[in-house]
Amino acid sequence: MQELGLLETSSTPAPVLITIFDAKYQADYLRLGRVLRKAGIETEVYPEVKKMKKQLTYANRKGFQVAIIAGDDEFSENLWQVKDLINGEQEKVSEENLTDHINKLLNRSV
Numbered sequence: 001m002q003e004l005g006l007l008e009t010s011s012t013p014a015p016v017l018i019t020i021f022d023a024k025y026q027a028d029y030l031r032l033g034r035v036l037r038k039a040g041i042e043t044e045v046y047p048e049v050k051k052m053k054k055q056l057t058y059a060n061r062k063g064f065q066v067a068i069i070a071g072d073d074e075f076s077e078n079l080w081q082v083k084d085l086i087n088g089e090q091e092k093v094s095e096e097n098l099t100d101h102i103n104k105l106l107n108r109s110v
Contacts, residue, residue, distance in 0.1 A: 014042035015106050017064040019055045021071040028075070032068065032095070039099040041106070059085055066105055068098075 016036060018029050029045050036043040044064075046055050052069070059067050069081040069090075080098055083090040084105055093101045 014044045015065040016041055016043040016068065016102060017055070017059045017062075017066070018043060018045045018068040019052060019059075020046045020049045021052065021069060023049045025070065025075060028070070032080070032098075035095075036099065036102070041099060041102055056083075056085075066102055 018033050018036075020026065020029055033043045033045040046058070056067060065085055067083040067085055069083060070079075074081055074092065077092065079092040079094055081090055082093050082098070082101060082105070086105075
């Protein structure tokens with residue numbers, strides 16, 4: 001119904017969405033969600049594996065500011081792909097620098 005425009009779109013209080021790129025990394029995505037929440041960054045983990053386009057459409061519709069994306073390449077490099085949903089830029093960031101990087105994105109002046 002929401003896709004047909006029959007329901008109001010709702011926003012999220014969480015600025016960060018962790019996408020589920022590959023089910024075999026589900027535990028890693030959930031762990032990262034806990035790490036970010038512990039650091040004070042409100043975070044939602046997408047509930048299931050779906051095409052990335054669908055997850056990012058959801059993120060844009062709900063008003064997320066940042067999406068975290070990781071698949072085989074990122075896990076082999078020990079990096080997380082951080083997509084700024086405001087300006088479309090993305091870059092790979094190590095987990096040790098991830099909270100600082102996200103906080104910089106969230107605290108920018110719009």
